[in-house]
Amino acid sequence: MSNPVLPRGILLLIGLAAAWLVLAGLQELASLVVPVFLALNLMIAAHPLAAVIERAGAPRVLGSIAAMLAVLLALAAFFLSITWAVRTLVLELPGYSDSFDALLQSSLDALAGVGVSQDQISTWLAQFNFSSLFGLLNQALSSVSAIGALVAAAVATIIFFGMDAAGLPERMAVVERTHPRFAHALVDFSRAVRTYWIVTTVFGVVVAVIDGLALWALGVPLPAVWAVLLFVCNYIPNIGFLIAMVPPTLMALLAQGPWTAALVVAVCVVVAMLLQGLVQPRVTGRAVGLAPSISFLSVLFWSWVLGAAGALLSVPMTLLVKELFLDADPSARWLNAFVADTPRAAVESPSERIGERADEPADGTAADGPTGEGVSDADAPAAASAPPAPPAAPRTPR
Incomplete structure (x- = not known):
């Protein structure tokens, strides 16, 4: 076997550099990758519903539409529940401001008893109090509202994936024949x-x-x-x-x-x-x-x-x-x-x-080929259609 053109260490560095470029690209395109990949995952998870409807005798497109609607309803319920939880928490927390301040003060007093300086305690009190915690929750609520664009992109992708799902078996058959x-x-x-x-x-x-x-x-x-x-x-x-x-x-x-x-x-x-x-x-x-x-x-x-x-x-x-x-x-x-x-x-x-x-x-051992790799489903038709080996010639007695 011929030696590689480049040393193995150089090839490894080239591979790591290429992976770093791919990861940098994913970071830049995160706002696009996340909704598309999320939509793909949800449609895959809902596929059994489409399969059940198709086995019942309904057209394949009807099963794809049912799976798409189920995913959209689940996604809406998921984000609405998160929005409700954060909003309820924001509305409820102001009633505990006095308790929070008292707890924080008692904790800082305990720290002062073990040698923490009063200046440091005053700095902590100025930087972290119940108002700052309430502000963080308001920011969280704003973030939940700000992901509207992400949800909209995911919903649009789910709809288009649902439209294409009916022809997916034929597309996968093409891929299976070549790769x-x-x-x-x-x-x-x-x-x-x-x-x-x-x-x-x-x-x-x-x-x-x-x-x-x-x-x-x-x-x-x-x-x-x-x-x-x-x-x-x-x-x-x-x-x-x-x-x-x-x-x-x-x-x-x-x-x-x-x-x-x-x-x-x-x-x-x-x-x-x-x-x-x-x-x-x-x-x-x-x-x-x-x-x-x-x-x-x-x-x-x-x-x-x-x-x-x-x-x-x-x-x-x-x-x-x-x-x-x-x-x-x-x-x-x-x-x-x-x-x-x-x-x-x-x-x-x-x-x-x-x-x-x-x-x-x-x-997985009985299906292994000569190289130790199992024969895939796609390889089975080819193996089954291969002509049988010719019989061995009879041995002539000496």
Whole structure:
């Protein structure tokens, strides 16, 4: 085999430089990438509805329209609930200004008792008080209103995706004939990301209901607002519950005292450990196949690339990169050993992990070809139509 034109280190640097340019471009186009990718994810998640309607005998276009309308209704409910929660919180918080100032003053007095200078305390009091917190909430409400353009772009993209969805099987057939590995990667991405969104939504509802009822039983004000916050933050892997736990804990501290605040922390941590820490990763991990450390790092990485929306889209973006650059390239699949949640998931596709390809063994070994790569669905017709090998010539006895 001939040696490469450039040394491997130079090729690696060129690849890293190209990746940096792509990431810089994504940062510049974040306002376009986020709504388009969000719309794509939502339409993929709603595809089972279209499939059910089509299997019932209705035209394919009717199923596409039903899926599109379901996505639009879900998106409207999602953003309306967030807007309602933030607005309710802004209207309710002024009644706790005195309690907040008293709590802040007692905390600063405790700091003074351990040696913090009075000048530093005065600086903190001037920079951080209840008015500044209220101003932050007003800014949050303004930010919710400012994402109208993002929502409008996502809605428009969903409508056009819905119009094109009826002809998608024929388009994928064209791709499969010319680039079977790429088509297989796209199908696996759609299965994995659909399972991720559905499972995450179901667990988000369960967590919001359990924690919301617990906060209501503890007498914490605005339990419905905190339930909405917990549901939204469930889409942020690993650290979402920590973000959602802070506001209700602070509210419990202001309204009920430190013991109730401690109970709020205990309830949120126990629910997160049982559901989000034990059950949910095993359900989504089997379909998604990402290691917990990769999920956590993807939140930080895509938040840096795409902003706050990158935290919500971190796992789907990572799945897309994994499928296109690792799973679709036989020479790069070995990197799955560091990305997948288990060694078995490193050699299985999402369709095999979810169990949608019953014709293939679970371990993927029996379908492997001479190179160790499994034969894809797109390769099966070609293999089946290949002429049989001629029989061996009879051996002449000596």
